[in-house]
Amino acid sequence: MDLGHYAPLGAEALLTAVSLLVVLVGLFTKGRSSLPGYLSLAALIVAMWMVLTAQTGTVFFYDSLRVDGFSQFFKAVFILVSLLVVIASLTRYNGRPGGDEYFALLLMATVGMMVVASAIDLVSLFIGFELASLSTYAMAGFDRTKKNLEAAMKYFLYGAASSAFMLFGFSMLYGMTGSTRIADIAGASLAAFNPAILIALIFVVVGFAFKMALVPFHMWAPDTYEGAPALVSALLAAGSKKMGFAAAFRVILIALLALKLEWYMAFAILAAVTMTIGNLVACWQNNVRRILAYSSIAQAGYISIAFVVLGVASEGMTGPNNLPLDQYALAGGLLLVLGHAIMKTGAFISTAQVASIAKNTEDPDDISNYAGLGRRAPITAFCMTIFMFALAGIPPTAGYFGKFVVFGSAIYGGLVWLAVLAILNSALSLYYYLRIISYMYLREPAGPKISESKGYVLSLLLALIATFWIGVLPDGFFNWAMQAAAALLP
């Protein structure tokens, strides 16, 4: 066996090995060592480097995993999110009883997400999904408070149900085409299986819609993000939700491309309803984590616009600089994924910081705890402000550039109504983002100045730099996303 051949999968191998090592370390030190956190941190940094330098274009394990620009883009997003969460978790979990399990689960979840990003076979895709989901189910209840357990239970039930939907859809596709490989399914003449194929399509779309938290399959998200430990919410909203997009891009755009006339309208409606409901409901929330949860639902709606544009894009339609419109739209979707992952991780880490000092202990995430945060915890408040503006799409931030490309592609694809709706939504979302900001800066402090925990501050600043970096110098990221999109599209 030639091990060198498997080098592009080195990151997955490394993280798997380290996650097992972390459990062993925990076992022998009775969970009191601070080694697990630093080991995970180092492993993620090395894995990031491996992902970014991996040779692309190779297929592994009998056509089940593929390392290409698209997979590496998503893997980089997942590792980045995990990295930020690990840095923030160092103070919270490292060296505490159970800390080793926390980090091991986190690494396994990351590996699962990375497998999904690479999977070109429905079975390996599903396995990656389950690996990531099972690890995060456990993490959602990690602090074992009542709220945690409720969140974990809800997350588990919805997750299991959506997996069932997805799997049933997959099984029908397998029955019709005789293959679980995405390329084979794409090659089969699916239209001949009418109307069974429509049922399969519905099951697959609903399964993914659950994972991506599109309205009306979103109910689990606010409850879970509110109830889980804040740092785990960061991983869920920023990382594992994006896994749904990675899978949906591969399966729906590639395997089911022939049916695009059927699904593009479904996604247009899902996108429109998702962003509108997400933003409207967010306006009425008083719990900051619920606001963030609904905002992330709305963001999922924006990302879904990419599906719609891909659905209407026909041969020969070109976006800016003669780039094909479908590639341009997908790149926009990927940029939104990247930007949202960073901003949401940052925002949830900020809530973790606030919750740790909250006066109102009944609901540590209540917006009243944010009053005067600008003076109590200046760095956290400043970073949170930038993330809020970025999520609202104010330039020059990552959030603005992603929206810019996606909304622009929608206009060019002739979906002016969708672009107008998205832009109006974007303005509506400002209301609740500004509300959080106005609590932080315009109100009198709810308590004394506090010392901000170093781990939180470090990851917040990293996320802040990334947010501005993508916004101010977007060219490199845009090209990267374009390459990733080109790798996926036929």
Add this chain to the structure above:
Amino acid sequence: MISNAISIMIAVPLIGAVLAFLTRSRGQARLVALIASLVPLALALQMYTEFDKSSKLMQFVESYNWVPSIGVRYTVGVDCISFPLVLLTAIVSVLVVIYAWGENHRPNQFFALLLLNEVGVLGVFTALDFFLFYIFWEIVLIPMFFLIGIWGGPRKDYSAIKFFIYTHVASLVMLLAIFAMYFTYRLPDGSRTFDMLTLLQATADKSIFPPGLINAIFAGLLFGFLVKMPAFPFHTWLPDAHVEAPTAGSVVLAALLLKMGGYGIFRVILPMLPHVDKAFVTVIAVIGVLSIIYGAFLALAQKDIKKLVAYSSISHMGFVTLGAVAFTWLSIQGAMFQQFSHGIITCALFMSAGTIQHSVGTRIISELGGLADRMPKFASLMLAAFLASLGLPGMSGFVAEFMVLTGSYPTFPVYTLLVVFTSVGVTAGYHLWACQKVLFGPILKKYLDIHDPHAYEILAMSAIVFLTLLFGLQPALITDMMGTAAHQVMEPVVTLSQMGVI
């Protein structure tokens, strides 16, 4: 000549904002702010001496690739349309810092935000790429939101959020129109561009922009600019924002932010005007006339002197709209001069209102009286400012409004006469009535122990009164440029590459 003058002009306040934010004391913060705002002023004056006032071309152009994959460039430059406003921004920014010298409440953040505001406004006036333009256009909202929200009056939360969302929606509509232009036009090599002049030049081509499309684009852009100006009936955010904003915030808002809308009219709307449906001309003219008259009548009805000044801004900005759309050489020149002149005068008006607020403790006109008795210096400056605002000959406001009305008459005789017969009297009325009530008459007993404001407030106001007189008696200092600019906007747009500057 300093190379990259414009970039330095934008970068210095930005760096200053960061430094001011990090300072620990008021003394440091305001010193940083003063220096960081004096540098752009020095650069602007230096540029003024080198500026070719008879040239219709872009000067001091800098252009670099920024996001080549989608055709975005960092291009900045000034011409006769934008340079007066750059000068105005540089002047007002310094005076605002001086006026706010005594700010006690979180001074480091206050001065940082003032500088950040300057960055955004200078960027808007100099950007020549729509992508860049939009970024600066939006950046301006953030410092203003905080200035209103942190240092504002009792209803600051509401006003700050209303200001932000209202103007943000307008910006987004403008962005849609920009997208439409961007996706419609291709450069000869097939690529796309956000270059403002290139896109504006292309809008003249009916084969690229058919009438339906160009009208839609025009309407979107117009909405974005009219809200910012603000013009009736999109003005409702302004009184709230002004009344709640701190004095320095109000000054920046009225003197600089409103001018962004006017600048958009000159830079973007007027070059497109000959190619769109003629009905737009009437619509814009009616909006201008209504803003003038309605603003004046609303001002007359106000009890709060700051609100009075806020509505007078709407009225005065109406002259910009009317003069621009009348589309004669004189009216356009007058409208441009009105932008500059109002930008200066309104500073003194808001400073007066602010000084009254913190010296006396109220801004309600009926509760004031006889302040001239105890505040003689302030009273003379305030009277001068109000007279300038009502259009006293010899001061800049008169010149500007006279030019607009004279220039608009050939195009819109009825509207112009309507303005003359209704608003001129009312405008004089509310200004004089407010001055009479606030400053003159016997001093009220409760105000016996008030005194003239701090020297820095007097200094800032005196500088403005001086400038008002200077530009009133010698308008050619700046109208030379505007005359060239007026010719320029009436002719087809010339792109940077045709000018041979890039």
